[in-house]
Amino acid sequence: MEKAxxxxxxxxxxxxxxxxxxxxxxxxxxxxxxxxxxxxKLASNENPLGCSPKVREAILAELSxxxxxxxxxxxxxxxxxxxxxxxxxxxxxxxxxxxxxxxMIGRVFLGPGKAAxxxxxxxxxxxxxxxxxxxxxxxxxxxxxxxxxxESLKRINDQTAVIFVTNPNNPTGTWITKxxxxxxxQQVPAHVIVVLDEAYIEYVNNEDMPxxxxxxxxxxxxxxxxxxxxxxxxxxxxxxYGVASxxxxxxxxxxxxxxNVDAIALKSASVALExxxxxxxxxxxxxxxxxxxESSFKRLGIHYIPSRGNFITIECRRKGGEIAQSLExxxxxxxxxxxxxxxxxxxxxxxxxxxxxxCVGAIEALVKEGMWD
Numbered sequence: 614m615e616k617a618x619x620x621x622x623x624x625x626x627x628x629x630x631x632x633x634x635x636x637x638x639x640x641x642x643x644x645x646x647x648x649x650x651x652x653x654k655l656a657s658n659e660n661p662l663g664c665s666p667k668v669r670e671a672i673l674a675e676l677s678x679x680x681x682x683x684x685x686x687x688x689x690x691x692x693x694x695x696x697x698x699x700x701x702x703x704x705x706x707x708x709x710x711x712x713x714x715x716x717m718i719g720r721v722f723l724g725p726g727k728a729a730x731x732x733x734x735x736x737x738x739x740x741x742x743x744x745x746x747x748x749x750x751x752x753x754x755x756x757x758x759x760x761x762x763x764e765s766l767k768r769i770n771d772q773t774a775v776i777f778v779t780n781p782n783n784p785t786g787t788w789i790t791k792x793x794x795x796x797x798x799q800q801v802p803a804h805v806i807v808v809l810d811e812a813y814i815e816y817v818n819n820e821d822m823p824x825x826x827x828x829x830x831x832x833x834x835x836x837x838x839x840x841x842x843x844x845x846x847x848x849x850x851x852x853x854y855g856v857a858s859x860x861x862x863x864x865x866x867x868x869x870x871x872x873n874v875d876a877i878a879l880k881s882a883s884v885a886l887e888x889x890x891x892x893x894x895x896x897x898x899x900x901x902x903x904x905x906x907e908s909s910f911k912r913l914g915i916h917y918i919p920s921r922g923n924f925i926t927i928e929c930r931r932k933g934g935e936i937a938q939s940l941e942x943x944x945x946x947x948x949x950x951x952x953x954x955x956x957x958x959x960x961x962x963x964x965x966x967x968x969x970x971x972c973v974g975a976i977e978a979l980v981k982e983g984m985w986d
Contacts, residue, residue, distance in 0.1 A: 656946045662894065670884075711853030762794075809835060847881055852879070915927050
């Protein structure tokens with residue numbers, strides 16, 4: 614029997630496909646009949662070292678007050694974050710992960726008749742958000758798997774309201790230099806919002822990599838989004854933030870849900886922000902793991918896309934989904950990228966040394982068994 618309420622669903626939702634997360638460890642362990650501890654998950658760009666030990670201590674101390682609502686204005690955390698970034702507290706908006714900040718931006722600036730411009734092979738949330746809000750998709754073909762900023766400028770029209778730029782890009786790991794980004798921002802019309810998604814910025818210390826926060830004073834139409842889910846190891850607590858002009862943040866706050874970041878998450882992010890030594894260890898682990906993967910793929914003759922994130926994307930000779938299934942049977946979870954229009958690619962997160970070695974060993978076994986070609 615057809616349910617009457619289905620007819621009330623907005624038309625654009627019928628065509629919407631939900632976000633596909635990395636496959637969970639428990640599901641794969643059950644499928645192949647092994648203990649979860651035998652599975653290596655390299656599918657979701659998570660920090661393999663976990664959070665700082667200081668964060669664990671802070672979480673335990675915070676448990677006694679979980680009957681209380683969190684500070685809706687997050688005054689303590691914003692004070693520390695603003696000092697860290699060199700901006701005023703009025704320039705910061707917090708979200709339940711940076712995805713919620715992106716959602717708030719969409720709800721303020723997008724809707725029917727307005728367009729979101731983003732690159733092919735860019736973060737899957739952009740098309741989902743655009744479709745949800747009934748806005749127009751302006752998809753710019755990728756250039757070498759990354760953003761083509763010159764073509765993006767040509768695509769801007771009267772309907773363009775928001776441009777999403779990811780740096781480094783997920784899932785390809787490609788990046789935009791300071792010179793490229795500055796030239797782009799100088800040519801974007803002042804009424805078009807540019808969202809610079811810097812979810813992986815902590816992993817990058819190259820001089821040619823731009824810091825979006827440093828550009829905010831020059832470009833009032835710029836919003837920078839970041840997260841504590843990656844380098845800081847707080848993916849399970851969902852803390853993200855946006856940085857923009859005070860006026861921009863004031864508008865975004867109109868659609869921010871009350872108490873949208875919980876007390877434990879706020880305390881954890883505050884402590885994580887101050888543990889610079891631990892963050893350095895995370896970045897060091899990532900760089901060594903990336904070097905290991907790159908040298909291994911060169912040895913095996915497997916093409917990879919150079920990356921500045923905590924992941925590396927490789928090209929497969931069979932469909933990525935088939936290779937991913939074969940790797941899962943060997944206890945390794947990776948991320949096929951068919952939904953990013955990259956059906957012959959896999960994204961592999963950088964893990965601990967033993968996890969990286971198991972992944973390469975599984976791939977090498979497929980190559981030797983003729984299952985790669």
